[in-house]
Amino acid sequence: MSVSEKSNRPLFDLDLLRAVVMVSDCGSFTTAAARLHSTQSTVSQKVRRLEEMVGHKLLERGNRDVLPTDAGQTLLGYARQMLAYNDEMLEAMSGATVAVTVRLGVPEDFAAGRTTHLLSTFNRKHPQVKLEVTSGLCRDLSASYDNGELDLILLKQRRNSREAVACWPEKLQWIDSAKNPAFDQDPVPLVTFPPRGLYRDDMIGAIERMGRRWRISFTSSSLSGLQAAVANGMGISLLPLRAVTAEHLQLTSAHGLPSIDAMEVAIIHRPTADAMVKELAAELARTLASE
Structure with missing residues (x-):
């Protein structure tokens, strides 16, 4: 892949990744929205935008809670790392x-x-x-x-x-x-x-x-x-x-x-x-x- 092709690839929005991780951790859109100080509809929109971006369904609503799909499990692993790196960088720069x-x-x-x-x-x-x-x-x-x-x-x-x-x-x-x-x-x-x-x-x-x-x-x-x-x-x-x-x-x-x-x-x-x-x-x- 050429440099120009790499530069045109989409970049993941950490805000969208945080929404998916929070829903998965809470098992609920409602609870996740409360913890993110947002509304349920806004969190749902962020999840859909991320699903459209990767071309896979990431979360499935079960009888009692929301569970990640296989694609969702893969994405969650990377998302947690990216969010952790973001937090580390913020801590490092705040005292730098x-x-x-x-x-x-x-x-x-x-x-x-x-x-x-x-x-x-x-x-x-x-x-x-x-x-x-x-x-x-x-x-x-x-x-x-x-x-x-x-x-x-x-x-x-x-x-x-x-x-x-x-x-x-x-x-x-x-x-x-x-x-x-x-x-x-x-x-x-x-x-x-x-x-x-x-x-x-x-x-x-x-x-x-x-x-x-x-x-x-x-x-x-x-x-x-x-x-x-x-x-x-x-x-x-x-x-x-x-x-x-x-x-x-x-x-x-x-x-x-x-x-x-x-x-x-x-x-x-x-x-x-x-x-x-x-x-x-x-x-x-x-x-x-x-x-």
């Missing part, structure tokens, strides 16, 4: 909320721990919200946001680089290997993000102001890669305080290194953002403020 997708971008060092806990809590509170979380370099997250690919971003940036809905100073720490320190090498080996990456220029500038020579010994766009490189003695680095582990030695002003306070953590979304985006941003802000 239009699904919302929130596209969040976070730096790698925020992609786990308290952030993951916050996101799971938010998802349980709003099961209709689909969270799409992307982690990566801040410059890439910023570009994706500007291209409309992200709704909300958590960025590490130079202070006041771009307008944010909330921001906090980013605490940075100079680190070396606890087992195989590299700071006393000449030139000083540096473990950094790629060119234009965060903290790279600050590191180089600080070493040069100390009058020390330097070399790039390891570069990676992965925070965990930088952490491991420092821990294994490949060089020193400047990373967020939260990224320091027991395998690292914290370098201080006693080593001649200055504190770096030019960075901030910022939460950014558009003024026209969805209410769920703004709520998630507020939750992130509360979590960061408590750290």
Whole structure:
């Protein structure tokens, strides 16, 4: 059968099916009409219309009640299923909320721990919200946001680089290997993000102001890669305080290194953002403020 032929086939009216089912269940047109808040003649008309549609007699009046014919029994089975599906759909749609997708971008060092806990809590509170979380370099997250690919971003940036809905100073720490320190090498080996990456220029500038020579010994766009490189003695680095582990030695002003306070953590979304985006941003802000 062609698509056009299928599209021209008649569709069953649930109102007619309900009338036949009710008469069969009640065994009486009169009782069925009362339960349907209708008249007996209207219910009879609906049954006749359905019989004309299928080309079979569906109900037979007996001595005491009304019974379905063989064709009626077949139709009743399908009719009950269709009516049940209709009721299920009504129940589902009555409590349904239009699904919302929130596209969040976070730096790698925020992609786990308290952030993951916050996101799971938010998802349980709003099961209709689909969270799409992307982690990566801040410059890439910023570009994706500007291209409309992200709704909300958590960025590490130079202070006041771009307008944010909330921001906090980013605490940075100079680190070396606890087992195989590299700071006393000449030139000083540096473990950094790629060119234009965060903290790279600050590191180089600080070493040069100390009058020390330097070399790039390891570069990676992965925070965990930088952490491991420092821990294994490949060089020193400047990373967020939260990224320091027991395998690292914290370098201080006693080593001649200055504190770096030019960075901030910022939460950014558009003024026209969805209410769920703004709520998630507020939750992130509360979590960061408590750290």
